[in-house]
Amino acid sequence: MHRLIPLVLALLTMAGCATVPVMTNPGQPSAIQGQPAERAARQFVQVVDRVEPVAEAECRRLLRMSANCDFLIVVDDRPGQEPNAFQTLDRSGRPILAFNIPLIQSVDNADELAFVMGHEASHHILGHLGRVQQDATIGAIVFSGLAAMTGADAQSVRSAEEFGASLGARTFTKDYELEADQLGTIVTLRAGYDPVRGAEFFTRLPDPGNRFLGTHPPNAARMEIVRRTAEAARAGGV
Template identity: 55%
Template sequence: MTALRSFLAVLMLLGLGACALPTGANRLSPEESAELRQKADRAARQFAEVVETVEPVAERMCRERREDDRCAFRIAIDSRGRMPANAFQTLDTDGQPVLIFTLALIADMQNPDELAFVMSHEASHHILDHLKRQRDYAAQGAQVYADAALRAGASKAAVRRASEMGAAYGARSYSRQFELDADYLGTQIARAAGYDPLRGALYFDRLPDPGDKFLGSHPPNAERMATVRRALAAR
């Protein structure tokens, strides 16, 4: 995706998202409307610039680390205006990586370093093959729990529930480590693309701290910041 295409897409979508305002928003003053448009314009330009600089670095590091050729990153935008701030990695029908960002996340980024860090983090999930590994762990967990239920003489329904529980446990068991691994490699990608990962990771300070919950999907914010610092020290 070129910077121009990214810019036009985000500018249009942020403009559409800005139209989905609370009741009474149609009475915005001309000054307020102009300010809203300026914010959308800045966010769109920032997104386009970060895509243009981060994507080729992520692709290069992907080709250095993966044995297959699935490194043609595509950056996509979730245009549903009411979706919360979020970014995630998935695959297209050809198994190529897709990084998806919601409008709320794009608008919430306070500087290019934050957006570059988030983008690099999501790209790292693909480079490290986390989706496949998570599926494998889920399948292993499902099998172990189902086998245990069968040996205990459980009913078919109980075996099915055990399998589902094992899959959930297996998928979650390594999720926090996956996040830290993506933070580590994401730091290196963002730095190689010319951004300040430590400044970018300060985005964590604006998020609720997940703490140290059992089987939590994300690690504590302090642990993530420590991981970023370790990655920066490993030059």
């Protein structure tokens, strides 16, 4: 847990450990209220201790030796950010789960933080980064090919390629988010937290609705898949 020491120090030096309001949009106060920094730091360390080994075990169970399951959990302490968490890979392919300080302080309870952590870990387990890249590549090939067939110049073909990549990358992202919610529910349960209570974090965020080519599904759809998955898992003895 030595890698979490900078988080504790960063949080404890923020505004005398005062309660910090979190903003979802510039100039608009969020419904999410921050919690004291010391409590947030301790809660984060506790959740990591319980969720990380479960996520790694689930990764090894589903992927066996086909992927790196050694999660590195880090804290993004850059100032002026909105609450955010994301999954990425380092140069060696090791999965990284990153959480910024506003998100760590904005959760209402450990269940919410555990669910977000399980969700982000599930993106790696399900190979979503690679699938988005593949979707983007297909979109780029299709649109640049169509542009070239019409006799467009090199700049127009390049623009079509960039547009196709962007469009392709967004095509299935809502499906991927729901898949990560589903597996994240299992990870959260197995770590000893309540995923339904944890997913209530979404209800305090702006609802993206069911927008065409939106990156996230409606909050109601996310809550529904979490509830159904949790009920099935509990019935099965998870």
